[in-house]
Structures are given as C-alpha cells and as structure tokens.
Amino acid sequence: MKYSIFTRTGRPLSTSDPGSRRTRPSRSRWLSTAAIATTAGLLLSGCGQEQGDSNVIDYWMWDTQQLPAYQECADLFEKENPQYKVNITQTGWDDYWQRLTAGFLADTGPDVFVNHVSRYPQYADLEVLMPLDEQEATAGQEESEYAEGLMDIWTGADGHQYGSPKDWDTIALFYNDTELKEAGVTPDELGNLKWNPQDGGSFEDMVAHLTVDENGVRGDEPGFDKDNVAVYGLGLSDPGGGNSGQGQWGPFANGAGWEATDQPLWGTEYNYDDPALHETLDWYFGLSDKGYMPKYGQFNQDDGTLSQLMSGSVAMVADGSWMVPAYAGSEEFDIGTARMPEGPNGTAPTVINGLADSISSDADDPEVAAEWVAFLGSKKCQSVVAEAGVVFPARNDSVARTEEIWTEQGFDTSAFTDPVDEGETFYLPITSHGADVTALTTPAFQEIWSDRPPSGEVLDPINGAINDLFLTEEQ
Amino acid sequence: MTAVSPSTGPRASSSTATEAQSPPRKRRDDTRVALMFIAPAALGLGVFLLWPLIRGIWLSFTDYNLLTPAEFVGLANYRRLIADPIFWDSMKTTVYYVVLNIGIQTVVAMIIALLMYRLTQSTLLRGLVLTPYLVSNVVAGLVWVWILDTQFGVGNQILSWLGIDPIGFFTDSAWAIPTIALVNVWRHMGYTALLIFAGLQTLPASVYEAARLDGAGEVRTFFSVTLPLLRPIMALVLIMTIIGSFQVFDTVAVTTAGGPANATNVLQLYIYDMAFDRFQFGYASAMSVGLLIVLGIITVIQYRLSRADTSDMG
Known part of the structure; x- marks a missing residue:
C-alpha cells in the first residue's frame, strides 16, 4: 500500500494536503459557502437529501491515505453485521469542515465523522455532538486500552466524552539523509541537540551547518551568502500552525517553559503575552533573517514543508508522524527522523495529539452509529489501521505493528515515541472559542514571520483580545 | 446607459419629447396587465433581494450561530463593530483597494475606449478587449498566483532576466493589495471600456465638428468636449464599478486569503470568515449592514457630485 502522490518535481498533485491536521487559512474554503447556501436552500424548500435509512451509516473522513484501511474496517464491520452498510465519504481538509457545518445545518451530515481537537470544542458548544458515554456500545470504552492522554483530550469541559480515539501523533524532525551525510552529521x-533563545545552542549550529548557499559555502563557514541560499537548514511553510505552532515553534516554546493556556485542557486564559514565548519566537523566526530558514512567501504555503524537503530545498523540517507515509514516497534520497531538540528547561518536548470518531447529534440511529464507532476503536479495526502503516493507531495493543512497518521503511520511530514514554509531551490548546483564537493569531504569526517585528508587540494586544472572549462568556 | 441613443436626438430626457408628440387618446387602465408583467421580476426581487435584506438587517441585531435560534441582543453587534480595530483596518484596506482599482481601471478603460472609438472598426479587436472579462474571477486569481509565484512563477522568471530580484507579489504585505487591484483591473478594464465606448458612440458628431472649426486640438477636445458630455455615462460607470469594487472577495480568497498578516483582509473576506468560520452570523450581518450604509452614502455623494441625472447636451 505504498504509493507516491507526487509528481516528478516532488510537488503534491492534489491541493488537499493528505493527512494534514493543522488548522490553517484556506484558499478553497469559501467555495463551500455555495454548498451551505445550496443545502440551506434545499432545506427551506423541503427537498433535503434522502435521509433516515438507519441501516446505512454515513462516515466522513478527510485523509486519503487512511481511506483504504478504513474501507477495509467497513467491509469487516458489514461482514459481522450484514444488516448495516457503511458509506464512507472522503473530502479534503479544506472543504471538510465547511461541508460538515452545512451538513449539521441542513440535517444532511454524516452519522459518524473523524473529528479534530481544534474543532470539536466548538461543535460541543453548539450541541451537535452526541456524548459517547451515553451510548450503549461506546459507554464501556476503557481509558487504559488507548495511548495515554487520548481519552482526556476528547473529554469535553462538561465531562462528557465526544470522541472515540482512533490514532495519535507527535512531532519530530524529518531530514534528508543525503544532505546529512554530505555535512558529515550522523542521525x-x-x-x-540543545537549543536556547540566546544563541540557539547546538541546534542552531546544526541548522547553520546544514544550510548551503549557491556557492557551496555552509551557513557556519566564512563567506556564507545568506541572500542566495541553495539548501536551507530548516524548512517552514506555515508560521502559526493554527494557534500553537504544532509543527513549527510549539515544541521549542514548550521547552522554554511556555504553556499556551492556564491549564492543559479547557483553559480560560491564553498566555500569548508570556516573555518565554516571545523570546522563542524572536529566536525561531530570526533563523530566516540569518538565511538558515526560508523567508515568508518564498515557498508556496499550500505546498507545505513536505514539498520543501522532497524537492531538496531544505535539509530538515519538523513535521507530524502522520506524514511518515508521505515522506516515505521520497525516491531521490532517503528521509529519516530524529527527535526534537532539548530546550532550556531540560526537556525535549513534542506535541501529542490524536484524532477521534464523533457521532453527530442528528445521526439516524445513534445506537447503530455507536456500534460502528466502537468497532472503529476495537482491536479488529485498529490492527487493520496498524498494518496499513499510515498512522499510530490509538490502541496500545496495535501500535507495535505500525512501529515495525515504519522501522522497516527506515524511520526511527523512537523520535516520536520516546517523548511519550518519557512523559515529555504536551497537548494542543483545547478551549472554547478556538475558531476566534485562530482567526486572531493566524495574521499575527504571519506578521511576525514576514515583517519581523518584536513578537511581544504583536502578541500582547492580541492576547488581551483573546482573553476578553472568555470574560464575556462568564458575565 | 441606453437612455441616450443617436436616433432620438440630442436630448437626454427624450421620453418627454415623444410623449408630447403622441396624439392624445382615451386611456385604458393598464395596471393589471402591467402587474402581470412585473410579477415574475418582482417575485425574484422579493425572494432573492428584499427578504434576505430584511432578514440580514434583523440578524444584525441578534446573536446567531446558525445552529441554535437567533437571540435578540439589540445594538450590541454595532457597539462591537465601532470598537473593533480589525473592522476599521479592514475598511481601510478595502478603501485602499477600491482607490487603486477604480483609479487605474477607469483611466485604462477610458484610453482603451478612445482607441477603439478613434482607431479601429474591427469587431474582432473590440471583442478581444473583452476576453479577460470572460474568465471567472477565481480562475483569473489562480492563474495570476501561478504566474507571480515567487519560486516558480513565469512573471518572476522574466523579472530575473531583467536583473530584478523575485518579488513576493501576493506574499509581501506592501505588494499584495496593489497586485490584487491590478489583477482585477486586468479582468475588468475591457468591460468598463465597452461601457465607455458605448457612451462615446452616443456623442453627436456635430459638437466635434464645431470643436474642430474652433481650432481645438485632440487633448483640448477630449477635456472640453468628450469628458463633459460623457459625464452621465461616467457617473453610472463609476457608481457600478465602485460598488463592485467594494465587494471584492473571490480574488482575495483564492490568492492571499487575507494574508499576509491581514494586509489583504478586505471587508467581504472578514465578514465571510466571521460568519462561516467563526459562526458569528449576527456580528457578520452587522458588518454587512455597515458596508451597505457606507456604499449608500458613497453612491448618494457620487450621484450628487456628478449630477448623473442631467446631461450637458441639448
């Protein structure tokens, strides 16, 4: 099931980044407004899509790479329960959420769908999700069977469980093995490596060493021309990665002691005004001033860091474990993985996150939907997912197989799993008003990268505006 | 703009003339027939314009997230609008865009129209001028994104042959709005030129003859004869294009999505994001009403200043 989705130049054929689970500004998102308008119109005129066949379970997902594995699960489920049929619909990330919203509005949405932590708090607030702990089939899910923390991130502020964990991911460094060998560096x-916001530590030395200018001079050698760089030491495409720099500066900031919110889950106060964050950002984006990292707008953001590394324009990038199958498609050179560097506070942290299956509150038959969700989280389906080698399955008893497959492909999976074993992971911020926070922070991080003002000047006022969102709620 | 046609003579308000000439006849009551003819259009107007307008204004006084019933909140959305720095920033960005877009577009379209009028009779050539307008905004936007891509774009390739460093047309905050404005000038100039061209054709040849006899040169004729006589047409063209320009959305959505750092966060995009991404339909409606008021004021001022309802001819 290894296949390449890339053209010869290494640029993705499809604009929908497979497996991307970062929130980011979208270009095609608005196309779906038409869909909303149309569905709303259909609803008003009373000719909504055919609904109510409770033997058919509509299941939506966005990741094309995971589709074959889940189709296999659906076939298994249908074999065990011949009275039901599972209908899988895949939509690219950019249009997925718009279609879902339109679906909730017009009652034409899925029964079960893959959900993301950056979105589900809003859906929970809007009461469009069915609490899984109230359904017979899913009520008995054991926290201990899943990777640590996954149940926690899918438990709402009201204590109800809104998602059944299906996989998990962490962030690590992906490197171009050929570049590494040429630089005389071992994986x-x-x-x-270690970094600090003052001089960048051994990590910055490494990034500089891996950077090569048009004349073949390395970033740490005299005569380096920072305006004509052939290979950047570190790649970057999206400055904010939603609102906490998941695959960008998030792990660095956390290693410098920054916490995004006042408590790990369901916080009501953001800490974008923390000097530890500002120091980290000023150092991190400063790498692009030094010519070690691309400048804003130099590469097309929609192509992602994937195409930067695959085209040989950068020597390494930070990216999520869900991207392993995509990087495994590299034909011209090998790609390997290494752990994120250690920060000033002595830990080498990484973000842990996971997707889950949620049941829509307009599901035709919630109990049937819950049976499918329970099956998706069962060992049967999870081992199929593990075998596909596309993502770490959520179940502890299935994850070893994925590790084996990836190790065979030449990836060092300990780069992803060691931080988990050592307890050096942290969560993405899971709070109410997620869409508002992202809307305010996205332009801010773009500004910090493109115009390079001191990040404190940009973030302090925004932090106030964000925390005001939570104040109004309490009144 | 079809009010003036050469056959009805030089008077703009020719309807009064024809009415006076027609013989007095016993009037039949045509109201019922008229209503029947108007009904289909009125239904469309009511369902697709009036009702959404009224509902939009109503929603601007509510807190509405699409999924739960709207809740009346009085003027809260408007208070928020007045205090929202991003709204006003967005308004400034939009006005900047409109000034660039309309300023350049009108001048270019005028030149094209004059060239079409004076230099060519070829229908093919006149048709070619319109071709960019036949491309949809989204396609035009995407094609320009490729052409102007910093790394792989043809446009930057050509610049590099000229010894100019690549320019981040859509990714540099100083370049983004001018670039988008010019992309839309490219798309709309042919159409605007066609409107002006149609206006030029209505100008009587006699005044040009008189100008020539008085010894006026090309430039003098343009500024003293063509431009004043074209005023009602230009007023209409400007009102239409300015309203259209304020509603810029699709080009921005496909090229920059508001970035970098809100540099191209035009009003329609901000409204769209507020509604469909942040589910704040009440506040988004309030901003739409704000835009409606601004456009209303601009149109009235323009109408007054340009005296669009009167002509210098006659």
Whole structure:
C-alpha cells in the first residue's frame, strides 16, 4: 500500500494536503459557502437529501491515505453485521469542515465523522455532538486500552466524552539523509541537540551547518551568502500552525517553559503575552533573517514543508508522524527522523495529539452509529489501521505493528515515541472559542514571520483580545 | 446607459419629447396587465433581494450561530463593530483597494475606449478587449498566483532576466493589495471600456465638428468636449464599478486569503470568515449592514457630485 502522490518535481498533485491536521487559512474554503447556501436552500424548500435509512451509516473522513484501511474496517464491520452498510465519504481538509457545518445545518451530515481537537470544542458548544458515554456500545470504552492522554483530550469541559480515539501523533524532525551525510552529521547527533533563545545552542549550529548557499559555502563557514541560499537548514511553510505552532515553534516554546493556556485542557486564559514565548519566537523566526530558514512567501504555503524537503530545498523540517507515509514516497534520497531538540528547561518536548470518531447529534440511529464507532476503536479495526502503516493507531495493543512497518521503511520511530514514554509531551490548546483564537493569531504569526517585528508587540494586544472572549462568556 | 441613443436626438430626457408628440387618446387602465408583467421580476426581487435584506438587517441585531435560534441582543453587534480595530483596518484596506482599482481601471478603460472609438472598426479587436472579462474571477486569481509565484512563477522568471530580484507579489504585505487591484483591473478594464465606448458612440458628431472649426486640438477636445458630455455615462460607470469594487472577495480568497498578516483582509473576506468560520452570523450581518450604509452614502455623494441625472447636451 505504498504509493507516491507526487509528481516528478516532488510537488503534491492534489491541493488537499493528505493527512494534514493543522488548522490553517484556506484558499478553497469559501467555495463551500455555495454548498451551505445550496443545502440551506434545499432545506427551506423541503427537498433535503434522502435521509433516515438507519441501516446505512454515513462516515466522513478527510485523509486519503487512511481511506483504504478504513474501507477495509467497513467491509469487516458489514461482514459481522450484514444488516448495516457503511458509506464512507472522503473530502479534503479544506472543504471538510465547511461541508460538515452545512451538513449539521441542513440535517444532511454524516452519522459518524473523524473529528479534530481544534474543532470539536466548538461543535460541543453548539450541541451537535452526541456524548459517547451515553451510548450503549461506546459507554464501556476503557481509558487504559488507548495511548495515554487520548481519552482526556476528547473529554469535553462538561465531562462528557465526544470522541472515540482512533490514532495519535507527535512531532519530530524529518531530514534528508543525503544532505546529512554530505555535512558529515550522523542521525544520532541530530537527535541529541540543545537549543536556547540566546544563541540557539547546538541546534542552531546544526541548522547553520546544514544550510548551503549557491556557492557551496555552509551557513557556519566564512563567506556564507545568506541572500542566495541553495539548501536551507530548516524548512517552514506555515508560521502559526493554527494557534500553537504544532509543527513549527510549539515544541521549542514548550521547552522554554511556555504553556499556551492556564491549564492543559479547557483553559480560560491564553498566555500569548508570556516573555518565554516571545523570546522563542524572536529566536525561531530570526533563523530566516540569518538565511538558515526560508523567508515568508518564498515557498508556496499550500505546498507545505513536505514539498520543501522532497524537492531538496531544505535539509530538515519538523513535521507530524502522520506524514511518515508521505515522506516515505521520497525516491531521490532517503528521509529519516530524529527527535526534537532539548530546550532550556531540560526537556525535549513534542506535541501529542490524536484524532477521534464523533457521532453527530442528528445521526439516524445513534445506537447503530455507536456500534460502528466502537468497532472503529476495537482491536479488529485498529490492527487493520496498524498494518496499513499510515498512522499510530490509538490502541496500545496495535501500535507495535505500525512501529515495525515504519522501522522497516527506515524511520526511527523512537523520535516520536520516546517523548511519550518519557512523559515529555504536551497537548494542543483545547478551549472554547478556538475558531476566534485562530482567526486572531493566524495574521499575527504571519506578521511576525514576514515583517519581523518584536513578537511581544504583536502578541500582547492580541492576547488581551483573546482573553476578553472568555470574560464575556462568564458575565 | 441606453437612455441616450443617436436616433432620438440630442436630448437626454427624450421620453418627454415623444410623449408630447403622441396624439392624445382615451386611456385604458393598464395596471393589471402591467402587474402581470412585473410579477415574475418582482417575485425574484422579493425572494432573492428584499427578504434576505430584511432578514440580514434583523440578524444584525441578534446573536446567531446558525445552529441554535437567533437571540435578540439589540445594538450590541454595532457597539462591537465601532470598537473593533480589525473592522476599521479592514475598511481601510478595502478603501485602499477600491482607490487603486477604480483609479487605474477607469483611466485604462477610458484610453482603451478612445482607441477603439478613434482607431479601429474591427469587431474582432473590440471583442478581444473583452476576453479577460470572460474568465471567472477565481480562475483569473489562480492563474495570476501561478504566474507571480515567487519560486516558480513565469512573471518572476522574466523579472530575473531583467536583473530584478523575485518579488513576493501576493506574499509581501506592501505588494499584495496593489497586485490584487491590478489583477482585477486586468479582468475588468475591457468591460468598463465597452461601457465607455458605448457612451462615446452616443456623442453627436456635430459638437466635434464645431470643436474642430474652433481650432481645438485632440487633448483640448477630449477635456472640453468628450469628458463633459460623457459625464452621465461616467457617473453610472463609476457608481457600478465602485460598488463592485467594494465587494471584492473571490480574488482575495483564492490568492492571499487575507494574508499576509491581514494586509489583504478586505471587508467581504472578514465578514465571510466571521460568519462561516467563526459562526458569528449576527456580528457578520452587522458588518454587512455597515458596508451597505457606507456604499449608500458613497453612491448618494457620487450621484450628487456628478449630477448623473442631467446631461450637458441639448
């Protein structure tokens, strides 16, 4: 099931980044407004889509790479329960959420769908999700069977469970093995670096060393021309990664002691005014001033860091474990993985996140939907997902198989799993008003990268505006 | 703009003339027939314009997220609008865009129209001028994104042959709005030129003859004869294009999505994001009403200043 989705130049054929689960500004998102308008119109005129066949379970997902594995699960489920039929619909990330909203509005949405932590709090607030702990089939899910923390992130502020964990992911460094060899660096060295916001530490030295200008001069050698760089040491495409720099500066900031919110889950106060964050950002984006990292707008943001690394324009990038199958498609050179560097506070942290299946509150038959959700989280389906080698399955008893497959493909999976084993992981911020926070922070991080003002000047006022959102709620 | 046609003579308000000439006849009551003819259009107007307008204004006084019933909140959305720095920033961005877009577009369209009028009779050539307008905004936007891509774009390739460093046309905050404005000038100039061209054709040849006899040169004729006589047409063209320009959305949505850092966060895009991404339909409606008021004021001022309802001819 290994297939390449890339053209010869290494640019993705499809604009929908498979497996991307970062929130980011979208270009095609608005196309779906038409869909909303149309469905709303259909609803008003009383000719809504055919609904109510409770033997058919509509299941929506966005990741094309995971589709074959879940189709296999659906076939297994249908074999065990011949009275039901599972209908899978895949939509690219950019249009997925718009279609879902339109579906909730017009009652033409799925029964079960893949959900993301950046979105579900809003849906929970809007009461369009069915609490899984109230359904017979899913009520008995054991926290201990899933990777640590996954149940927690899918438990709402009201204590109800809104998602059944299906997989998890962490962030690590992906490197171009050829570039590494040419620079005389071993993967082991790359995975044991330290950074600090003052001089960047051994991590910045490494990034500088891996950077090569048009004349073949390395970033740490005299005569380096920072305005004509052939290979950047570190790639970057999206400055904010939603609102906490998941695959960008998030792990660095956390290693410098920054916490996005006042409590790990369901916080009511954001900390974008923390000097530890400002120091981290000023250092991080400063790498692009030094010529070690691309400048804003230099590469097309929609192509992602994937195409930067695959086209040989950068030597390494930070990216999520869900991207392993995509990087495995590299034909011209090998790609390997290494752990994120250690920060000033002595930890080498990474973001842990996971997707889950949620049941829509307009599901035709919630109990049937819950049976399918329970099956998706069962060992049967999870081992199929593990075998596909596309993502770490959520179940502890299935994850080893994925590790094996990825190790065979030449990826060091400990880069992703060690932080989990050592307890050096943190969550994405899960709070109410997520869409508002992202709407305010996205332009801010763009500004910090493109115009390079001191990040405190940009973030302090925004932090006030964000925290006001939560104040109004309490009144 | 069809009010003036050469056959009805030089008077703009020719309807009064024809009415006076027609013989007095016993009037039949045509109201019922008229209503029947108007009904289909009136139904469309009511369902697709009036009702959404009224509902939009109503929603602007509510807190509405699409999924739960709207809740009346009085003027809260408007108070928020007045205090929202992003709204006013967005308004400034939009006005900047409109000034660039309309300023350049009108001048270019005028030149094209004059060239079409004076230099060519070829229908093919006149048709070609219109071709960019036949491309949809989204397609035009995407094609320009490719052409102007910093890394792989043809446009930047050509610049590099000229020894100019690549320019981030859509990714540099100083360049983004001018670039989008010019993309839309490119798309709309042919159409605007056609409107002006049609206006030029209505100008009587006699005044040009008189101008020539008085010894006026090309430039003098343009500023003293063509431009004043074209005023009602230009007023209409400007009112239409300015309203259209304020509603810029699709080009921005496909090229920059408001970035970098709100540099191209035009009003329609901000409204769209507020509604369909942040589910704040009440506040988004209030901003739409704000835009409606601004456009209303601009149109009235323009109408007054340009005296669009009167002509210098006659």
